[in-house]
Amino acid sequence: MRERGYGMFVHFGMNTFIEMEWSEGKEPATTYNPTELDCEQWVRTARDAGFRYVLLVTKHHDGFCLWDSRVTDYDVASSGNTTDVVKAVSDACRKYGLEFGVYYSLWDRHEPSYKAADFSGYRQFMDEQLTELLTNYGTVCEIWFDGGWDRKAEDWDIPHIYELVKRLQPDCAMGVNNSAYLAESNLSENIYGSAGPDEMTGKHAVKFGYFPMDFRLKDPYIANWNDNKIYNIDGEDHYLPFEHTICLSKKWNWFQKQDVMETRDIDELEELFYRAMANNNTLVINVPPDRRGLFRQNEINALMELRDRVGINQPNKKLMHKMVEKPISLGCRAKASSEWDANEYGADRAFDGGLYHRWASKEKTGWLEVELDREKTFERISIFEYMDEALASDGFTRKRVNRIEEYTIDAYNNGKWETIYYSTEPMGDCKVINFATPQKAEKLRLNIRGAKEAPSIYEFSVYEHKAK
Amino acid sequence: MRERGYGMFVHFGMNTFIEMEWSEGKEPATTYNPTELDCEQWVRTARDAGFRYVLLVTKHHDGFCLWDSRVTDYDVASSGNTTDVVKAVSDACRKYGLEFGVYYSLWDRHEPSYKAADFSGYRQFMDEQLTELLTNYGTVCEIWFDGGWDRKAEDWDIPHIYELVKRLQPDCAMGVNNSAYLAESNLSENIYGSAGPDEMTGKHAVKFGYFPMDFRLKDPYIANWNDNKIYNIDGEDHYLPFEHTICLSKKWNWFQKQDVMETRDIDELEELFYRAMANNNTLVINVPPDRRGLFRQNEINALMELRDRVGINQPNKKLMHKMVEKPISLGCRAKASSEWDANEYGADRAFDGGLYHRWASKEKTGWLEVELDREKTFERISIFEYMDEALASDGFTRKRVNRIEEYTIDAYNNGKWETIYYSTEPMGDCKVINFATPQKAEKLRLNIRGAKEAPSIYEFSVYEHKAK
Numbered sequence: 001m002r003e004r005g006y007g008m009f010v011h012f013g014m015n016t017f018i019e020m021e022w023s024e025g026k027e028p029a030t031t032y033n034p035t036e037l038d039c040e041q042w043v044r045t046a047r048d049a050g051f052r053y054v055l056l057v058t059k060h061h062d063g064f065c066l067w068d069s070r071v072t073d074y075d076v077a078s079s080g081n082t083t084d085v086v087k088a089v090s091d092a093c094r095k096y097g098l099e100f101g102v103y104y105s106l107w108d109r110h111e112p113s114y115k116a117a118d119f120s121g122y123r124q125f126m127d128e129q130l131t132e133l134l135t136n137y138g139t140v141c142e143i144w145f146d147g148g149w150d151r152k153a154e155d156w157d158i159p160h161i162y163e164l165v166k167r168l169q170p171d172c173a174m175g176v177n178n179s180a181y182l183a184e185s186n187l188s189e190n191i192y193g194s195a196g197p198d199e200m201t202g203k204h205a206v207k208f209g210y211f212p213m214d215f216r217l218k219d220p221y222i223a224n225w226n227d228n229k230i231y232n233i234d235g236e237d238h239y240l241p242f243e244h245t246i247c248l249s250k251k252w253n254w255f256q257k258q259d260v261m262e263t264r265d266i267d268e269l270e271e272l273f274y275r276a277m278a279n280n281n282t283l284v285i286n287v288p289p290d291r292r293g294l295f296r297q298n299e300i301n302a303l304m305e306l307r308d309r310v311g312i313n314q315p316n317k318k319l320m321h322k323m324v325e326k327p328i329s330l331g332c333r334a335k336a337s338s339e340w341d342a343n344e345y346g347a348d349r350a351f352d353g354g355l356y357h358r359w360a361s362k363e364k365t366g367w368l369e370v371e372l373d374r375e376k377t378f379e380r381i382s383i384f385e386y387m388d389e390a391l392a393s394d395g396f397t398r399k400r401v402n403r404i405e406e407y408t409i410d411a412y413n414n415g416k417w418e419t420i421y422y423s424t425e426p427m428g429d430c431k432v433i434n435f436a437t438p439q440k441a442e443k444l445r446l447n448i449r450g451a452k453e454a455p456s457i458y459e460f461s462v463y464e465h466k467a468k
Numbered sequence: 469m470r471e472r473g474y475g476m477f478v479h480f481g482m483n484t485f486i487e488m489e490w491s492e493g494k495e496p497a498t499t500y501n502p503t504e505l506d507c508e509q510w511v512r513t514a515r516d517a518g519f520r521y522v523l524l525v526t527k528h529h530d531g532f533c534l535w536d537s538r539v540t541d542y543d544v545a546s547s548g549n550t551t552d553v554v555k556a557v558s559d560a561c562r563k564y565g566l567e568f569g570v571y572y573s574l575w576d577r578h579e580p581s582y583k584a585a586d587f588s589g590y591r592q593f594m595d596e597q598l599t600e601l602l603t604n605y606g607t608v609c610e611i612w613f614d615g616g617w618d619r620k621a622e623d624w625d626i627p628h629i630y631e632l633v634k635r636l637q638p639d640c641a642m643g644v645n646n647s648a649y650l651a652e653s654n655l656s657e658n659i660y661g662s663a664g665p666d667e668m669t670g671k672h673a674v675k676f677g678y679f680p681m682d683f684r685l686k687d688p689y690i691a692n693w694n695d696n697k698i699y700n701i702d703g704e705d706h707y708l709p710f711e712h713t714i715c716l717s718k719k720w721n722w723f724q725k726q727d728v729m730e731t732r733d734i735d736e737l738e739e740l741f742y743r744a745m746a747n748n749n750t751l752v753i754n755v756p757p758d759r760r761g762l763f764r765q766n767e768i769n770a771l772m773e774l775r776d777r778v779g780i781n782q783p784n785k786k787l788m789h790k791m792v793e794k795p796i797s798l799g800c801r802a803k804a805s806s807e808w809d810a811n812e813y814g815a816d817r818a819f820d821g822g823l824y825h826r827w828a829s830k831e832k833t834g835w836l837e838v839e840l841d842r843e844k845t846f847e848r849i850s851i852f853e854y855m856d857e858a859l860a861s862d863g864f865t866r867k868r869v870n871r872i873e874e875y876t877i878d879a880y881n882n883g884k885w886e887t888i889y890y891s892t893e894p895m896g897d898c899k900v901i902n903f904a905t906p907q908k909a910e911k912l913r914l915n916i917r918g919a920k921e922a923p924s925i926y927e928f929s930v931y932e933h934k935a936k
Contacts, residue, residue, distance in 0.1 A: 048905075250892075260876065260887040297879070297888045304904035399892060408728065411765070419728040420765045424718075424867060428893060436772035437516075 001173050001215060001241060002280055004099060004141065006273070006312070008051040009245060009286035010042060012085065014064040015255040017291055023062045025110030029073065032064060033080025034293030043092035045287075045295055049303035050312035053099035053141055055284055056089050058133060061147050063110025067136075071128045074110045081293070090137040099141035102133050106156055107147025119155055127164060134168035143169075144217065144243075145176040145210075153209045162212045175217040175243060176210035208233065215282075219245045220252070222272065225326050225353035227279050242281045246272060248299055249286075250400075250429070256288040256296070263302035268430035270309045271382050274324035327353075327461035328376050329444070334359075337366030340454065350457040358386050360456035361448070368457060369445045377438035380463040381409065381421075383431040383446070386456035402426035406450035409433065411441035419447075434466060469641050469683060469709060470748055472567060472609065474741070474780070476519040477713060477754035478510060480553065482532040483723040485759055491530045493578030497541065500532060501548025502761030511560035513755075513763055517771035518780035521567035521609055523752055524557050526601060529615050531578025535604075539596045542578045549761070558605040567609035570601050574624055575615025587623055595632060602636035611637075612685065612711075613644040613678075621677045630680045643685040643711060644678035676701065683750075687713045688720070690740065693794050693821035695747050710749045714740060716767055717754075718868075718897070724756040724764070731770035736898035738777045739850050742792035795821075795929035796844050797912070802827075805834030808922065818925040826854050828924035829916070835878075836925060837913040845906035848931040849877065849889075851899045851914070854924035870894035874918035877901065879909035887915075902934060 014023050017031050046054050059065045065075035067086035076082055086102075093100040106126070108114045113121035134140055143165055148156055158176065165174050208216075211233060223242045231238050247254060248269075249261040269285070276283035287303065290296055329351050336347035340360035350359040351370055359368055372378075387400040409421040421433050444462060448455050482491050485499050514522050527533045533543035535554035544550055554570075561568040574594070576582045581589035602608055611633055616624055626644065633642050676684075679701060691710045699706050715722060716737075717729040737753070744751035755771065758764055797819050804815035808828035818827040819838055827836055840846075855868040877889040888909075889901050912930060916923050 260890055262890045262892055265893075297886045298876070298890045301888055301903055301905070301907075305902065308904045408766070418765050420769055422728055422730045422766050424730055425733075425894070425896060434773065435769055436776045437769070439769075 001142070001282060004052045005277065005282050006051055007053040007055050007101065007142075007282065007284040008042075008046040008049070009055045009057075009103070009284045010089070011057045011060070011254040011256075011286055011288045012293075013057060013060050013066060013255070014062045015060060016257075016288065019257055021253065021255065022060075023109075025061075025063045025074070025108070027062070027064075029064065029075065029078040030080045032076065034289070034291060035081075037081055037083055037085075037088075037293030039083075039085060039088035039293075040092045040095070041294055042287075042289060043089060043096050043098060045300055045303065047096040047098055048307075049300075050307040050310075051098065051285075053101050054089060054093055055101040055103055055142065055144060056086065057103040058086050059105050059108070059129070061105045061107045061109050063105075063108040063114075065129070067132065069129055069132060071125055072111060086133065086137055090140075094138060100137070100139065101142035101144065102137075102140050103144040103146060104130065104133065105147040106145050107150040119151075123157060123160075126161070130161070130164060131168065134165065134172070140169050140172045142173045142175070145174070146219075148176055148210060149178060156210070158210045159212060173214040175213055175215045177217045177219055178209060214240070216240050216242045217245070218242075220247075222275065222355045223279060223281055224356075225275070225279060225330055227281060229280070242279075244272065244276050244281060244283045245286070246283070247286045248302060249288075254286055254288065256290040258291070260296060260298060263299055265428050265430060266302065266305050266309055267382075267428065267432040269302075269306045271430050271432060273306070273310050278324045278326060325464055328372060328378060328464050329370050329460065329462035333371045334369060336361065336368045338362035340456075345456070350460045353459075355384055355458050358456050358458040360386070361454045364451045364454055365448050366455075367445050367447045368460060369443055370460065370462070371443050372441055372462065374440070374442045376464055377440050378462045378464055379435050379438055379466040381433045381444075382459075382461045382463070383427055383433075384429075384458040385427045385431070386458055387429075388453065400429065401452075402428065403453045404448055404451045404455045406448075408447045408449065410445040410447050411439060412443035412445070413441060417445070424450075469610070469750060472520045473745065473750050474519055475521040475523050475569065475610075475711075475750065475752040476510075476514040476517070477523045477525075477571070477752045478557070479525045479528070479722040479724075479754055479756045480761075481525060481528050481534060481723070482530045483528060484725075484756065487725055489721065489723065490528075491577075493530045493532070493542070493576070495530070495532075497532065497543065497546040498548045500544065502757070502759060503549075505549055505551055505553075505556075505761030507551075507553060507556035507761075508560045508563070509762055510755075510757060511557060511564050511566060513768055513771065515564040515566055516775075517768075518775040518778075519566065519753075521569050522557060522561055523569040523571055523610065523612060524554065525571040526554050527573050527576070527597070529573045529575045529577050531573075531576040531582075533597070535600065537597055537600060539593055540579060554601065554605055558608075562606060568605070568607065569610035569612065570608050571612040571614060572598065572601065573615040574613055575618040587619075591625060591628075594629070598629070598632060599636065602633065602640070608637050608640045610641045610643070613642070614687075616644055616678060617646060624678070626678045627680060641682040643681055643683045645685045645687055646677060682708070684708050684710045685713070686710075688715075690743065690823045691747060691749055692824075693743070693747060693798055695749060697748070710747075712740065712744050712749060712751045713754070714751070715754045716770060717756075722754055722756065724758040726759070728764060728766060731767055733896045733898060734770065734773050734777055735850075735896065735900040737770075737774045739898050739900060741774070741778050746792045746794060793932055796840060796846060796932050797838050797928065797930035801839045802837060804829065804836045806830035808924075813924070818928045821927070823852055823926045826924050826926040828854070829922045832919045832922055833916050834923075835913050835915045836928060837911055838928065838930070839911050840909055840930065842908070842910045844932055845908050846930045846932055847903050847906055847934040849901045849912075850927075850929045850931070851895055851901075852897075852926040853895045853899070854926055855897075856921065868897065869920075870896065871921045872916055872919045872923045874916070876915045876917065878913040878915050879907060880911035880913070881909060885913070892918075 014027055014032050063074050067084050068077035069075050090100045113125050229239050229241055248263050250264045330353050334347040334351050338361050339346050340362050345360035347359050349357040390401045406424045408419045410417045411420050482495055482500050531542050535552045536545035537543050558568045581593050633640055697707050697709055716731050718732045798821050802815040802819050806829050807814050808830050813828035815827050817825040858869045874892045876887045878885045879888050
């Protein structure tokens with residue numbers, strides 16, 4: 001799984017054809033009707049963009065199946081386009097040399113047995129469907145379960161599902177979304193295992209919500225730089241890497257809609273890629289086909305740009321897990337001109353390695369400072385700013401708005417501060433500053449000269465080496 | 469001069485030490501007082517950043533001289549730091565293998581003879597100073613005259629100055645700012661020769677404001693892609709390249725002030741670099757030392773980043789004049805959803821190759837479209853948007869604000885439009901979109917989905933090949 005590293009998530013199905021993120025299983029099957037469906041285009045794009053596997057949504061919460069399932073009519077066989085998408089994608093993966101993975105929603109808003117008093121009927125329904133998926137489509141590298149939150153964790157009988165998966169596909173890695181949630185623990189609610197936002201170092205005796213499993217999932221969190229992968233569960237140590245799942249779309253749309261969607265900044269995608277690789281975790285990016293059944297060109301272009309940025313443009317080139325070392329600023333001593341709350345929003349939060357806690361200023365201007373090892377040079381800084389939401393110009397879409405309007409990066413050397421970078425442009429989702437020559441600093445400071453609201457920083461990372 | 473191609477302009481002097489762009493020659497000489505003057509740092513930076521020559525301001529309009537001039541006391545010899553800066557810079561240029569050029573202001577707000585009824589006294593004063601500059605500091609590759617507008621063009625006796633320059637430095641290229649201005653012509657005021665914003669194709673019989681000269685200057689204009697270099701003057705053809713002069717500072721500050729200055733976007737600098745190189749013109753970027761007498765680190769960092777972007781990071785590597793071909797969109801048939809005024813602000817203005825005329829929309833949303841040769845692919849688009857000015861957060865500095873808030877780039881192929889790029893981020897001074905794979909379009913469209921004011925585009929350029 002670590003070698004696989006980088007996967008393309010493909011959300012396609014009923015929700016592609018309606019202006020709603022999660023439909024309720026009530027749309028007629030014929031609503032699903034791609035006019036120019038070409039699953040080879042998806043997989044070819046994945047290969048060209050440097051992905052190692054395709055993770056296909058075979059059934060989302062609405063219950064609509066992208067294959068002809070024997071146990072339901074709510075599937076492609078009854079729809080406007082009867083192509084077995086699971087077959088088409090798995091075949092294309094074999095053709096183009098990629099691995100094939102399966103997403104399956106436990107939660108099913110269409111299937112009547114799901115709501116029956118006796119849940120065993122639905123469990124059997126799932127067994128049938130999973131057997132179809134894991135028997136008829138060749139090797140499945142990974143299975144990704146979602147929607148478990150709609151019922152109590154024990155209702156799903158995860159040990160039984162795990163046994164079924166391993167019996168049918170011994171090498172298939174299994175994960176359950178939100179598995180990193182600690183069902184029983186005396187830790188505070190903010191502690192989601194290191195799969196989530198917070199750091200947990202060393203071994204911890206934890207009970208995961210869903211177990212057994214092979215890797216942790218907690219969409220859409222980003223693992224801490226110090227992500228701990230060894231968990232002691234019922235007296236046994238388990239190595240559980242984390243699979244990051246993010247949208248290519250800036251608006252966190254998993255399914256394509258009528259209108260074209262803006263992609264995330266390449267800077268942000270690049271930074272998250274390095275975080276996953278350097279951390280020995282995996283990154284999965286969702287690229288949803290549109291109503292034609294094709295990827296949109298602006299999204300393809302973004303993927304290829306990312307490919308060139310991170311340097312995986314040669315097919316079959318090994319992912320360089322160590323292309324970026326961890327930041328030299330990680331856990332370093334920090335201070336700030338002001339803190340909204342010293343416990344929750346202290347300066348150290350911006351250097352804790354995680355994208356969950358953040359430093360927040362009390363004032364609209366001010367500075368955030370970190371002490372560095374004076375022997376180490378750096379060539380790259382990345383900044384994740386906390387953003388507000390606002391209405392977009394169309395009057396209903398929400399967009400993210402940066403608070404900081406003007407800032408400098410200052411380096412302290414031999415008793416003097418000097419500005420090494422100055423900008424009056426918004427940072428966007430993630431600001432990356434590359435230096436063409438190595439920089440040195442005993443202390444480094446983000447000096448905020450102007451902001452719309454009191455600024456706040458999730459993470460300020462200083463890297464010794466440039467990526468690639 | 470064409471081989472030289474890329475020069476560093478250095479504005480340093482009295483104005484560095486006061487919060488005023490142009491002082492009046494009344495500040496005491498002692499106000500000039502750099503505390504850590506290091507001209508070698510300037511030239512070393514120039515060399516490291518890939519510049520081929522340094523163009524030093526030896527005397528600005530205030531009359532203060534950066535060398536010990538025999539004919540005035542308003543110079544470094546009477547100041548707070550008596551270093552002969554002209555000597556220090558020219559020596560450093562020899563040491564680091566760069567050529568050395570001289571800027572000299574004709575206009576002199578300090579020298580008493582300048583205001584005398586008989587102007588011949590000042591002309592003699594100039595002769596003395598120019599003789600000093602062109603005799604005592606080794607080879608001078610270029611001389612750049614400024615401030616001529618303060619008197620009638622004939623007062624300066626340019627033929628005499630030209631003869632003097634050539635006698636003392638036969639290989640020194642001479643230019644006079646605003647020389648591209650047509651002193652006598654029946655062309656409209658907007659036509660500044662092709663040195664200025666407008667295109668002039670073929671040979672033209674023109675009379676330049678200042679002549680003889682070896683190259684055209686008209687700060688701060690950017691030459692048209694179809695820049696004409698052959699002018700018929702008094703019956704003789706002259707090849708007159710254009711030297712672009714731009715500030716590294718975003719705010720068009722020529723001299724450094726107390727506060728650090730933001731540099732222009734590297735995207736914009738890169739685009740202007742290619743325009744100059746591909747056009748066989750030269751580009752000069754102003755990098756002003758601060759009150760210490762040193763370049764600031766944030767400006768050095770921007771120069772090095774630009775160096776890496778344009779690929780001139782090996783010393784003595786030949787400038788690649790052809791690294792970017794002219795845009796394939798140049799002069800192509802264009803239309804728009806609306807035009808503020810069909811004559812002055814028509815759609816074709818955005819494809820005329822110049823950064824002077826522009827398309828302006830009547831509405832806040834709308835599109836600008838160009839027909840392309842369907843046989844040619846493209847990999848790069850650059851957009852220069854017209855911007856408004858607003859007050860910065862400090863309440864007095866003015867900053868430039870983009871109008872366009874949301875836009876797509878759409879390609880038309882086989883009867884269908886498809887979006888190939890989508891952004892909700894401001895374009896900045898210049899927006900460059902690189903495509904990792906070649907794109908194709910019979911027609912290409914900038915579709916503006918949201919803007920603060922009716923949008924306007926100086927230039928929309930589509931390039932077949934990526935730079936480098």
